[in-house]
Amino acid sequence: xxxxxxxxxxxxxxxxxxxxxxxxxxxxxxxxxxxxxxxxxxxxxxxxxxxxxxxxxxxxxxxxxxxxxxxxxxxxxxxxxxxxxxxxxxxxxxxxxxxxxxxxxxxxxxxxxxxxxxxxxxxxxxxxxxxxxxxxxxxxxxxxxxxxxxxxxxxxxxxxxxxxxxxxxxxxxxxxxxxxxxxxxxxxxxxxxxxxxxxxxxxxxxxxxxxxxxxxxxxxxxxxxxxxxxxxxxxxxxxxxxxxxxxxxxxxxxxxxxxxxxxxxxxxxxxxxxxxxxxxxxxxxxxxx
Amino acid sequence: xxxxxxxxxxxxxxxxxxxxxxxxxxxxxxxxxxxxxxxxxxxxxxxxxxxxxxxxxxxxxxxxxxxxxxxxxxxxxxxxxxxxxxxxxxxxxxxxxxxxxxxxxxxxxxxxxxxxxxxxxxxxxxxxxxxxxxxxxxxxxxxxxxxxxxxxxxxxxxxxxxxxxxxxxxxxxxxxxxxxxxxxxxxxxxxxxxxxxxxxxxxxxx
Numbered sequence: 001x002x003x004x005x006x007x008x009x010x011x012x013x014x015x016x017x018x019x020x021x022x023x024x025x026x027x028x029x030x031x032x033x034x035x036x037x038x039x040x041x042x043x044x045x046x047x048x049x050x051x052x053x054x055x056x057x058x059x060x061x062x063x064x065x066x067x068x069x070x071x072x073x074x075x076x077x078x079x080x081x082x083x084x085x086x087x088x089x090x091x092x093x094x095x096x097x098x099x100x101x102x103x104x105x106x107x108x109x110x111x112x113x114x115x116x117x118x119x120x121x122x123x124x125x126x127x128x129x130x131x132x133x134x135x136x137x138x139x140x141x142x143x144x145x146x147x148x149x150x151x152x153x154x155x156x157x158x159x160x161x162x163x164x165x166x167x168x169x170x171x172x173x174x175x176x177x178x179x180x181x182x183x184x185x186x187x188x189x190x191x192x193x194x195x196x197x198x199x200x201x202x203x204x205x206x207x208x209x210x211x212x213x214x215x216x217x218x219x220x221x222x223x224x225x226x227x228x229x230x231x232x233x234x235x236x237x238x239x240x241x242x243x244x245x246x247x248x249x250x251x252x253x254x255x256x257x258x259x260x261x262x263x264x265x266x267x268x269x270x271x272x273x274x275x276x277x278x279x280x281x282x283x284x285x286x287x288x289x
Numbered sequence: 290x291x292x293x294x295x296x297x298x299x300x301x302x303x304x305x306x307x308x309x310x311x312x313x314x315x316x317x318x319x320x321x322x323x324x325x326x327x328x329x330x331x332x333x334x335x336x337x338x339x340x341x342x343x344x345x346x347x348x349x350x351x352x353x354x355x356x357x358x359x360x361x362x363x364x365x366x367x368x369x370x371x372x373x374x375x376x377x378x379x380x381x382x383x384x385x386x387x388x389x390x391x392x393x394x395x396x397x398x399x400x401x402x403x404x405x406x407x408x409x410x411x412x413x414x415x416x417x418x419x420x421x422x423x424x425x426x427x428x429x430x431x432x433x434x435x436x437x438x439x440x441x442x443x444x445x446x447x448x449x450x451x452x453x454x455x456x457x458x459x460x461x462x463x464x465x466x467x468x469x470x471x472x473x474x475x476x477x478x479x480x481x482x483x484x485x486x487x488x489x490x491x492x493x494x495x
Contacts, residue, residue: 009468016442018449018464047475050485051443054421059327060341063348064316070352 006030011041015048086285093278100271107268300363308355315352322364323348325445326371332440333375335425343378347371365447365454372437372455416486423484427477435470442467 006027013019014027031038298321306314326347331340347370358366428436434456441447441455452463478485 008472009464012468012471013449013464016449043475044471047471047478048443050478051424051439051471051474053486054417054424056324056328056444057331057337057340059323059344060337063319063323063327063345065312065319065348065352067312069349070312 004030006037008040008044011037011044012048015041015045082285082288086282089278089282089285093275093282096271096275096278100268100275103264103268103271107264304355304358304363307352308358312352315355318363318367319348322367325364326367329368329437329440329445330371330375332444333372333437334378339378340375343371343375347374350374362451362454365451368441368445368447368451368455369457419484420486423478423481427474427481430477431470431473435466435473438463438466439470439474443471 004026010019010023010027014024019027031041300318300321303314303318307318323344327340327344330343330347331337334340334343347367351367351370354370428439431439438452438456441452442449447455449460449463449467452467453460456463458466
C-alpha cells in the first residue's frame, strides 16, 4: 500500500476539523504508524493553541438597539427623497404656470398675430387671403377700365344725350338686357378678364348690363348714351369694390369662431386647473418637510 | 477551537423575526454575537473606542440591511458588515489622520476593568499582557488579509466557509492564507520564544 504524503495545509485542516471524513480516517490511520507526521502535527497544534491561548477582549458595553437609535439612522434617505420630490413639484408648478400664462395671453392677443394652424391654411388661402388678393387686383383693373372709358367718352362721343335722360332709360335697359358675355364685353372695354372681375362686384350689376347693350352693335348713339351711365357706374364701381371689402373677405373672427372659443378655452382652463393642483401639492409637501 | 453555537439559540427564527421588524429579536442576536463582532473590530482597529463605534455602527447597519440577508451563516454576514465598516473607518482615518490612540499607551487597558480576567493575580495579568503584546506584534507583521483570516479561524473559531463568506473569497484562498499565516506566525514566535510560556518554548524549530 502506497502512503499518502500529507502537507501542512491538510494537517491544519485536520486540526480545524475541516477535512473530509474519508481523508480524516486516512490521516488518523497514517498518524498511528508515522512518527514524523505525529511530530509535525504536534508542532502545528502548538502554534494554533498559542494563537488561541489568549482570551478575547471583553465588550465594554452592550450594543442593544433602541427604537430611537434605529429611527435616527432611518430618515436620511427619506429626507433626500422628499427634497427631490419637492424640487420636482416646484419645477412642475412653475412650468405649468408659465404654459398657462402663455396660453391665456394668446387667447387675448389680436387674432391676426396668431399663426393659424396648418390644417386651416388651405381654407384661409381660398377664402380669406385669396379674396384679399383678388380685391386688390380688381381695384387696380377697375381704375384701368375707368381710364379707358374716360378716353372713349371724351374722344368719340361729344353729342351724347344728357345724363338725366340716360338715367331715366337705365332701368328699362337693365331689365331687358341679356346676361353679359365675355366676348361682348371685350368689344367695348378691351378685355374679357376685366369684365369677369367686375361681374363679381355687387355694385357693378348695372354697369355690366349696360356693357351687354353695347355689344349688340346698335349704333354709336345708343352706345354712347349708355356710356354716360357706364361712366357713372364705373366711378362708383371702385368705391363699391372697396366698400364691399369688409363684407366679402371673411375675417378670422367670422371664419373660425368655434375653434377659438371652444377647444382652446378648454385647454387654457385645464392648464389653469393643473397649475392650481401642482401648487397645492407643492405647498403641502413643503409644509411636511 | 472555540465553538459559538448553543442549542437554545434558534438563530433562524430570530433572524426571521428581526426581518419582520421585531427589534427584540434582533437584540437577542446582538447579545449572542456582540463579543465576536467587537473583537473583530478591535483586531482591525486596534483601538477600543474606535472598535466600540464600529461595532455600534455595524449593528445599526445590519438592522437596516436585514432584508438583504438571504440565508447562510448569519454570523459571517454580520462579521462581513463590521469588517467593511472597519476598513471604511481606517480608510477615512488615513485620509484625515487625527491623534493616534497609541499615544495614550496602556492607559486604556489599565482603566478598563474588562481587560483583566476575573480571579487573575496581578502577576498573571502582567504575563498575559506581555504575551498578548507579543502575539499582537507578531500578528502585525503579517499581511492584513492573512491577519484577519487567522483571527477569524483561531480566535473567533469560524469555519472555513464562514471565513470565505466574511472575507468574500473562495475556500481555497482561505486555506492557503491560513496555512501561510500560521507558518509565518510560528516562525516569528520562535524568534522570541524566550518570551513565550515555558510549555511553548520549543526544543527544536519546525
